[in-house]
Amino acid sequence: GAGVSQTPSNKVTEKGKYVELRCDPISGHTALYWYRQSLGQGPEFLIYFQGTGAADDSGLPNDRFFAVRPEGSVSTLKIQRTERGDSAVYLCASGNDRGRGYTFGSGTRLTVV
Amino acid sequence: QKEVEQNSGPLSVPEGAIASLNCTYSDRGSQSFFWYRQYSGKSPELIMSIYSNGDKEDGRFTAQLNKASQYVSLLIRDSQPSDSATYLCAVFTKEKLTFGTGTRLTIIP
Numbered sequence: 001g002a003g004v005s006q007t008p009s010n011k012v013t014e015k016g017k018y019v020e021l022r023c024d025p026i027s028g029h030t031a032l033y034w035y036r037q038s039l040g041q042g043p044e045f046l047i048y049f050q051g052t053g054a055a056d057d058s059g060l061p062n063d064r065f066f067a068v069r070p071e072g073s074v075s076t077l078k079i080q081r082t083e084r085g086d087s088a089v090y091l092c093a094s095g096n097d098r099g100r101g102y103t104f105g106s107g108t109r110l111t112v113v
Numbered sequence: 114q115k116e117v118e119q120n121s122g123p124l125s126v127p128e129g130a131i132a133s134l135n136c137t138y139s140d141r142g143s144q145s146f147f148w149y150r151q152y153s154g155k156s157p158e159l160i161m162s163i164y165s166n167g168d169k170e171d172g173r174f175t176a177q178l179n180k181a182s183q184y185v186s187l188l189i190r191d192s193q194p195s196d197s198a199t200y201l202c203a204v205f206t207k208e209k210l211t212f213g214t215g216t217r218l219t220i221i222p
Contacts, residue, residue, distance in 0.1 A: 033209065042117075042201050042212035043157065056208055091156055093210075101147050102210065104156040 004105035025094030136202030
């Protein structure tokens with residue numbers, strides 16, 4: 001596609017529920033990143049994929065968070081047993097040349113009530 | 114010490130003046146440096162990248178890098194109201210981009 005696509009754009013869920021957030025990167029981009037941004041803060045790194053594998057998942061806050069990229073393109077961020085503190089904008093970015101900057105999607109605003 | 118530090122602002126600059134945004138980083142092994150602009154409610158947009166010491170100019174924007182001082186800056190000349198946004202400094206280290214908290218810039222007409 002022309003840009004990084006994230007769906008849904010907004011998600012409201014009840015505490016304790018499971019959610020999946022989808023990222024469709026720019027076609028051909030091998031690197032894919034997930035970030036989380038809270039109000040008034042910069043994006044916080046969660047996980048990085050190079051191809052199908054998670055090259056660095058050190059930013060995932062706990063084992064309720066998991067992400068996959070089975071075919072090296074679309075990625076899904078999965079959050080189990082959501083908590084109110086998980087409320088944030090989840091951003092996906094993709095690129096081809098590590099260290100050359102990445103293009104962000106428009107984000108998914110997650111609200112846990 | 115935070116990996117990437119920015120003054121959160123807000124920074125107010127009259128229209129037509131130069132806006133100066135600053136950023137410091139802690140990891141001397143950092144390789145690439147970026148400035149992203151983020152409008153309220155929108156996602157970050159890459160506006161400048163710099164990889165070697167010195168200045169890099171692109172239109173009204175100039176990025177400056179001093180690796181010895183671990184310092185990156187962004188100058189915006191002839192500031193316009195449309196430049197009002199949050200500016201995020203990002204540093205590429207150990208295979209990932211680390212962001213500062215951003216500086217909120219307001220251009221006053």
